[in-house]
Amino acid sequence: IGFQRKPNIWKVIFETEFIITVEPLEYYRRFLKENCRPDGRELGEFRTTTVNIGSISTADGSALVKLGNTTVICGIKAEFAAPPTDAPDKGYVVPNVDLPPLCSSRFRSGPPGEEAQVASQFIADVIENSQIIQKEDLCISPGKLAWVLYCDLICLDYDGNILDACTFALLAALKNVQLPEVTISEETALAEVNLKKKSFLNIRTHPVATSFAVFDDTLLIVDPTGEEEHLATGTLTVVMDEEGKLCCLHKPGGSGLTGAKLQDCMSRAVTRHKEVKKLMDEVVKSMKPK
């Protein structure tokens, strides 16, 4: 009666490895039942976010954002262009998201795949909808010369939640951009660039993206990793600015959501905005003395 069997530790390890490979969804469900996730996070908790700005010296503005393992770097170059004929007092902001084979084995080299194109369109929509910068600020001389900001976002490590990381990287890089003063001389009608006098862009709003993944049609988790995105039955991204206004509600299909669930997502997005704003302010404060 006193004899107790020691648990076979190898059997436990084997079973865990087995279930992770063969039934990953079942493995996740066991954690979700306890309201947590395999990496130890709560359902509403974000991964550690770090941001580093001004690292690319050849770019006019740059930022590197890490959301757990997901790493996105944004570089902004400013060039001259003629303003569009239908809006002669506006400049351009051209975003491009690149998912190279470096970041994940699922991407091949060649023309941009669907994921990259969708992300580029998403960032373009966020810039357009949130009015993050007034395009009129980019105009130097109406009808003749305007700035065009090429925003290149490159993912260095893909571990889910690419949209949040890209939005944050873009915001941080735009805050870092310094444009030199340009005057059009009357005699030669050419642009004269004064590199010594640089000014920051006027960032009007701070859009922050919060992504959710839907599991089994009912459970919502925040900031999904690559594995979680693969197992999820749907995703949702909410982009909010500081007044609680929504710039974008991106739900590309997936399981249905009721209005009440959407409301929960909105409140989480509001708290996330505060977290990100605090981080942004710290970063901006640290880069002030130049």
Place this chain on the structure above:
Amino acid sequence: MRTQYAANTQARAFGRKRWSLLHVGSGVMEGAMRSDAKIRGESGTESSPRGPGCSLRHFACEQNLLSRPDGSASFLQGDTSVLAGVYGPAEVKVSKEIFNKATLEVILRPKIGLPGVAEKSRERLIRNTCEAVVLGTLHPRTSITVVLQVISDAGSLLACCLNAACMALVDAGVPMRSLFCGVTCALDSDGTLMLDPTAKQEKEARAVLTFALDSVERKLLMSTTKGLYSDAELQQCLAAAQAASQHVFRFYRESLQRRYSKS
């Protein structure tokens, strides 16, 4: 344009008579349906112009009009028209096959120009909506392709594409767990809500929201928005879209009842 759509295309394809079924719906919420024998062959309903009491533009749907695809549908909302064709379940490339479900593919061709990044984004939205609804596990290692061609764009294009895709999937006999429909809402600068906006209304609006709702519980399947709006406005638009979707689903049901009661 109405007579063009009222054309009864009866063709002999490989000795088989193919009847294309036209069903025209009115946008009036009270929904008075009168059959009009003037529309050759098939009975359709008189479509009333968009009056102050109704919210959606007049819509019409024609199914089984193409001979090659397994299912096809043309959906007309006001002046916006989209033609959809569905091929499937069919052979799939080994690189794209999924071992336990069907691979869904959506191709959206704009009216003019080559498909660009915006089309790719819309294809992803439509594909994910269809994936949530189609019972892919009944046809593993096959492919279901939905091809959408924009015939004319006069506002609410994405909603029209979704409706056309749904009708085409039904026509092809692809098993689905529910039907879905697309509804567009526009908010103008003083917060007035407009359903199914025209191109002009969309341009002048402060925000344009497109939703895809399912037919069983009116849950939100897909959403894409343009412009700035508040949380309360979102809930308001969602509620209005859910009410409007009821009307679209009723139209689907009548359209299919009409079709299957004949043959």
